[in-house]
Amino acid sequence: MKVCRRETFNSAHRLFNPDWSDEKNFEVFGKCSNPNFHGHNYVLETWVEGDIDSETGYVIDLKYLKDIIRNEICERFDHRNLNLDCVEFHSLKPSAENIALVIWNILRTHLDNRYKLSVRLWETENNSVEYSGH
Amino acid sequence: MKVCRRETFNSAHRLFNPDWSDEKNFEVFGKCSNPNFHGHNYVLETWVEGDIDSETGYVIDLKYLKDIIRNEICERFDHRNLNLDCVEFHSLKPSAENIALVIWNILRTHLDNRYKLSVRLWETENNSVEYSGH
Amino acid sequence: MKVCRRETFNSAHRLFNPDWSDEKNFEVFGKCSNPNFHGHNYVLETWVEGDIDSETGYVIDLKYLKDIIRNEICERFDHRNLNLDCVEFHSLKPSAENIALVIWNILRTHLDNRYKLSVRLWETENNSVEYSGH
Amino acid sequence: MKVCRRETFNSAHRLFNPDWSDEKNFEVFGKCSNPNFHGHNYVLETWVEGDIDSETGYVIDLKYLKDIIRNEICERFDHRNLNLDCVEFHSLKPSAENIALVIWNILRTHLDNRYKLSVRLWETENNSVEYSGH
Amino acid sequence: MKVCRRETFNSAHRLFNPDWSDEKNFEVFGKCSNPNFHGHNYVLETWVEGDIDSETGYVIDLKYLKDIIRNEICERFDHRNLNLDCVEFHSLKPSAENIALVIWNILRTHLDNRYKLSVRLWETENNSVEYSGH
Amino acid sequence: MKVCRRETFNSAHRLFNPDWSDEKNFEVFGKCSNPNFHGHNYVLETWVEGDIDSETGYVIDLKYLKDIIRNEICERFDHRNLNLDCVEFHSLKPSAENIALVIWNILRTHLDNRYKLSVRLWETENNSVEYSGH
Numbered sequence: 143m144k145v146c147r148r149e150t151f152n153s154a155h156r157l158f159n160p161d162w163s164d165e166k167n168f169e170v171f172g173k174c175s176n177p178n179f180h181g182h183n184y185v186l187e188t189w190v191e192g193d194i195d196s197e198t199g200y201v202i203d204l205k206y207l208k209d210i211i212r213n214e215i216c217e218r219f220d221h222r223n224l225n226l227d228c229v230e231f232h233s234l235k236p237s238a239e240n241i242a243l244v245i246w247n248i249l250r251t252h253l254d255n256r257y258k259l260s261v262r263l264w265e266t267e268n269n270s271v272e273y274s275g276h
Numbered sequence: 277m278k279v280c281r282r283e284t285f286n287s288a289h290r291l292f293n294p295d296w297s298d299e300k301n302f303e304v305f306g307k308c309s310n311p312n313f314h315g316h317n318y319v320l321e322t323w324v325e326g327d328i329d330s331e332t333g334y335v336i337d338l339k340y341l342k343d344i345i346r347n348e349i350c351e352r353f354d355h356r357n358l359n360l361d362c363v364e365f366h367s368l369k370p371s372a373e374n375i376a377l378v379i380w381n382i383l384r385t386h387l388d389n390r391y392k393l394s395v396r397l398w399e400t401e402n403n404s405v406e407y408s409g410h
Numbered sequence: 411m412k413v414c415r416r417e418t419f420n421s422a423h424r425l426f427n428p429d430w431s432d433e434k435n436f437e438v439f440g441k442c443s444n445p446n447f448h449g450h451n452y453v454l455e456t457w458v459e460g461d462i463d464s465e466t467g468y469v470i471d472l473k474y475l476k477d478i479i480r481n482e483i484c485e486r487f488d489h490r491n492l493n494l495d496c497v498e499f500h501s502l503k504p505s506a507e508n509i510a511l512v513i514w515n516i517l518r519t520h521l522d523n524r525y526k527l528s529v530r531l532w533e534t535e536n537n538s539v540e541y542s543g544h
Numbered sequence: 545m546k547v548c549r550r551e552t553f554n555s556a557h558r559l560f561n562p563d564w565s566d567e568k569n570f571e572v573f574g575k576c577s578n579p580n581f582h583g584h585n586y587v588l589e590t591w592v593e594g595d596i597d598s599e600t601g602y603v604i605d606l607k608y609l610k611d612i613i614r615n616e617i618c619e620r621f622d623h624r625n626l627n628l629d630c631v632e633f634h635s636l637k638p639s640a641e642n643i644a645l646v647i648w649n650i651l652r653t654h655l656d657n658r659y660k661l662s663v664r665l666w667e668t669e670n671n672s673v674e675y676s677g678h
Numbered sequence: 679m680k681v682c683r684r685e686t687f688n689s690a691h692r693l694f695n696p697d698w699s700d701e702k703n704f705e706v707f708g709k710c711s712n713p714n715f716h717g718h719n720y721v722l723e724t725w726v727e728g729d730i731d732s733e734t735g736y737v738i739d740l741k742y743l744k745d746i747i748r749n750e751i752c753e754r755f756d757h758r759n760l761n762l763d764c765v766e767f768h769s770l771k772p773s774a775e776n777i778a779l780v781i782w783n784i785l786r787t788h789l790d791n792r793y794k795l796s797v798r799l800w801e802t803e804n805n806s807v808e809y810s811g812h
Numbered sequence: 813m814k815v816c817r818r819e820t821f822n823s824a825h826r827l828f829n830p831d832w833s834d835e836k837n838f839e840v841f842g843k844c845s846n847p848n849f850h851g852h853n854y855v856l857e858t859w860v861e862g863d864i865d866s867e868t869g870y871v872i873d874l875k876y877l878k879d880i881i882r883n884e885i886c887e888r889f890d891h892r893n894l895n896l897d898c899v900e901f902h903s904l905k906p907s908a909e910n911i912a913l914v915i916w917n918i919l920r921t922h923l924d925n926r927y928k929l930s931v932r933l934w935e936t937e938n939n940s941v942e943y944s945g946h
Contacts, residue, residue: 146405154824240601282672469909554802695867
């Protein structure tokens with residue numbers, strides 16, 4: 143049985159590779175490399191898989207899961223500049239893939255090992271990624 | 277090949293454990309334990325996996341699947357109080373997890389064994405569960 | 411300039427007219443008259459019209475508007491039985507129309523007179539109402 | 545790590561089996577067998593699974609994936625009659641299942657073998673299919 | 679007080695002007711003039727404005743409104759070719775604007791004069807029209 | 813008859829008043845005043861009201877309207893920092909209200925006077941504004 147909680151956060155970011163010229167960055171990342179940043183409303187689905195607790199009928203209390211997501215993810219990334227404000231992306235490009243990876247790693251440390259964890263992240267209504275661990 | 281049919285039903289429910297005090301119920305279930313019930317618009321996705329029939333191009337006729345879902349699930353739960361009106365939840369807490377489990381078990385008996393079955397159930401736009409059998 | 415804030419609440423309710431027989435109630439309200447209630451995820455859009463304040467760029471601070479809606483509407487109706495728990499509906503049928511009317515009247519008292527107010531309420535994804543005052 | 549791109553196309557189609565009588569076609573396919581066709585706004589999610597490239601932070605450049613989908617799928621099927629205009633469906637019924645199968649086979653030839661590929665196709669908001677290869 | 683019912687229908691159509699050459703039709707209507715048609719999932723919102731009936735709490739019974747829309751609009755246009763199957767469009771181009779106009783005129787004859795009527799029609803998720811009468 | 817085209821753009825921005833201290837800015841704008849910016853996926857509906865042209869069945873060619881919106885609005889604001897990159901907001905706070913006002917004024921100059929114009933802009937799924945001119 144899997145349960146899913148959906149939360150959102152709004153951030154600025156920029157995609158560029160400091161080892162490359164501005165021309166190569168623009169060639170690869172297009173307008174995503176704009177030096178002054180752009181931004182997104184990120185939508186995050188957090189999926190937790192486990193057994194139903196017969197006393198509560200829950201796999202995990204979704205209010206508890208919501209609190210973890212809000213405290214550990216939204217507080218960290220919402221209304222931030224991922225490149226400048228967030229230490230997680232000082233040496234890692236804040237692509238949707240890497241943001242999902244970082245989120246998965248953070249949430250993993252806050253969930254009991256008996257749970258499987260998967261995250262899906264929408265950067266726009268047309269672009270999304272999903273990560274379930276290695 | 278998987279096919280999916282989406283249907284909805286609107287029900288009242290309450291989460292509480294009769295073995296616990298009102299205080300403990302409120303502590304665990306919060307306002308979901310309100311004695312006079314609250315309610316949701318449940319959204320149900322039913323996923324059926326199988327081979328394509330070359331005569332029809334269908335895995336399963338979605339009109340046939342729709343009829344099963346409406347007759348066996350929506351007729352049973354729509355505009356009902358899950359706790360009071362539905363025998364399935366007289367001794368089982370109507371959490372989203374348990375509702376999905378009950379729905380899966382009902383639908384399983386109405387589908388040929390050559391099909392795999394999975395259900396996803398949204399309780400709100402932010403909370404959902406998924407069950408694919410044991 | 412109009413601004414809009416969207417919030418949700420989840421409630422149980424029942425439609426019936428105490429002056430009518432059960433048969434007439436079922437004839438008019440159908441399964442909405444189920445004695446044990448059913449429920450909905452209500453979606454509420456609150457529209458406020460006014461001039462832009464040049465110091466803030468806001469018509470009204472949407473965080474302030476959100477707080478009013480959550481404190482005055484969601485606190486009152488979320489995870490409640492509208493018929494049993496909410497004095498507003500002791501002598502008023504909790505149809506979507508009347509819920510919107512009640513919400514409009516409550517919000518009106520909390521907003522400065524220089525603002526025009528309108529509310530849209532979805533009972534299901536297919537049924538909604540809108541009220542802009544008399 | 546999986547990434548997903550969502551695109552749409554609008555097509556006319558008709559479901560019928562040329563080996564059957566009109567009566568049998570109507571019995572099996574209902575109004576989907578209307579001789580003059582009907583149509584849908586198809587929504588296509590293309591899922592690609594692979595490793596993150598450390599230089600770009602991408603599994604695959606979504607602009608590149610978007611171009612493949614638009615050039616190979618949307619150009620072929622958008623504003624077309626699938627039965628009459630599209631050679632892929634001259635001897636294959638354009639059911640959602642078969643459309644997804646055809647799309648998967650086309651996209652597969654345009655993606656490096658190191659990627660896994662999956663497609664999800666909505667024919668209506670209530671009916672969808674998913675195919676991940678054989 | 680306004681109430682709204684949402685329904686859908688799926689149709690094929692083609693935009694072309696019989697007084698023009700194929701070249702001019704393609705110049706003006708682009709791929710919408712494809713001779714073999716294309717199609718859409720149309721989404722229709724029907725808005726009815728009136729006073730609340732104190733006995734029911736309704737402006738109009740939405741089940742009654744739903745039946746009118748399904749019988750008079752969906753039955754007529756769903757799984758049809760608007761150009762070939764529907765007499766309403768034999769001499770009128772089935773643009774979204776004209777479809778909305780035709781729907782408004784049909785529904786108007788089925789609603790009491792004390793109601794105001796407005797329709798909104800989505801042809802795609804990005805294109806829609808709205809008509810409230812002349 | 814009104815027609816509507818929906819487009820999107822993704823931008824970074826920051827709300828702050830240069831006449832105020834950082835403390836007052838944080839007090840009024842909260843985390844929206846973060847010096848390093850944050851961002852949004854803006855969704856823009858452009859509504860144009862006019863008469864149906866009998867030769868085309870259109871109020872306005874939505875492809876033509878789409879091109880105006882993409883060339884004049886999306887090109888200007890998509891993947892930009894509204895505060896730093898866009899001259900329109902050098903002395904105007906980029907609140908949703910002011911962005912809608914600026915968009916309306918730009919689009920107004922590109923549309924024939926016989927059309928009425930209205931824009932709706934979503935900053936998040938819960939916050940939106942609407943402007944129809946003065």
